[in-house]
Amino acid sequence: MKVRVDPERCQGHTLCAMRAPDIFELSEIDGHSSVIKEEVSDDQQDEAVEAVRSCPERAIFIS
Ligand code: F3S
Numbered sequence: 001m002k003v004r005v006d007p008e009r010c011q012g013h014t015l016c017a018m019r020a021p022d023i024f025e026l027s028e029i030d031g032h033s034s035v036i037k038e039e040v041s042d043d044q045q046d047e048a049v050e051a052v053r054s055c056p057e058r059a060i061f062i063s
Helices: 015-019 042-054
Strands: 003-005 024-026 033-035 060-062
Touching (some): 003 033, 015 024, 042 060
Antiparallel strands (some): 003 060
Protein backbone atom coordinates (compact mmCIF):
# COMPACT_ATOMS: atom_id res chain seq x y z
CA MET A 1 0.00 0.00 0.00
CA LYS A 2 1.19 3.50 -0.85
CA VAL A 3 -0.02 6.69 0.75
CA ARG A 4 0.27 10.32 -0.23
CA VAL A 5 -1.04 13.70 0.89
CA ASP A 6 -2.31 16.24 -1.62
CA PRO A 7 -0.63 19.49 -0.48
CA GLU A 8 -3.27 21.55 -2.26
CA ARG A 9 -6.04 20.01 -0.17
CA CYS A 10 -4.32 19.70 3.21
CA GLN A 11 -5.39 22.46 5.60
CA GLY A 12 -3.43 21.28 8.62
CA HIS A 13 -6.20 19.64 10.64
CA THR A 14 -3.56 17.27 12.17
CA LEU A 15 -5.93 14.31 12.57
CA CYS A 16 -3.87 12.13 10.25
CA ALA A 17 -0.73 12.50 12.37
CA MET A 18 -2.71 11.81 15.54
CA ARG A 19 -4.16 8.63 14.05
CA ALA A 20 -0.94 7.47 12.40
CA PRO A 21 2.13 9.23 13.80
CA ASP A 22 4.47 6.71 12.20
CA ILE A 23 3.15 7.51 8.73
CA PHE A 24 2.52 11.27 8.73
CA GLU A 25 4.50 14.23 9.96
CA LEU A 26 3.40 17.82 10.28
CA SER A 27 5.36 20.79 9.04
CA GLU A 28 6.62 23.06 11.80
CA ILE A 29 6.13 25.96 9.42
CA ASP A 30 2.52 25.64 8.30
CA GLY A 31 1.23 22.51 10.10
CA HIS A 32 0.51 20.73 6.86
CA SER A 33 1.00 17.00 6.60
CA SER A 34 3.36 14.93 4.53
CA VAL A 35 4.14 11.25 4.52
CA ILE A 36 7.27 10.04 6.28
CA LYS A 37 7.48 6.97 4.09
CA GLU A 38 5.35 6.54 0.97
CA GLU A 39 5.24 2.74 1.24
CA VAL A 40 3.13 1.61 4.20
CA SER A 41 4.00 -1.70 5.84
CA ASP A 42 1.34 -4.39 6.26
CA ASP A 43 0.97 -3.76 9.99
CA GLN A 44 0.37 -0.03 9.42
CA GLN A 45 -2.38 -0.39 6.83
CA ASP A 46 -5.24 -0.06 9.33
CA GLU A 47 -3.71 3.16 10.65
CA ALA A 48 -3.40 4.52 7.12
CA VAL A 49 -7.05 3.79 6.37
CA GLU A 50 -8.08 5.43 9.65
CA ALA A 51 -6.10 8.52 8.67
CA VAL A 52 -7.82 8.68 5.29
CA ARG A 53 -11.20 8.51 6.99
CA SER A 54 -10.26 11.12 9.57
CA CYS A 55 -9.20 13.84 7.15
CA PRO A 56 -12.03 16.37 6.70
CA GLU A 57 -10.39 17.73 3.55
CA ARG A 58 -10.06 14.30 1.90
CA ALA A 59 -6.43 15.12 1.29
CA ILE A 60 -5.01 11.63 1.81
CA PHE A 61 -4.94 8.98 -0.88
CA ILE A 62 -3.97 5.35 -0.70
CA SER A 63 -3.34 2.96 -3.55
FE1 F3S B 1 -3.98 17.74 6.36
FE2 F3S B 1 -6.04 16.18 6.52
FE3 F3S B 1 -3.95 15.64 7.92
S1 F3S B 1 -6.11 18.38 6.34
S2 F3S B 1 -3.01 17.61 8.37
S3 F3S B 1 -4.07 15.64 5.71
S4 F3S B 1 -6.05 15.45 8.61
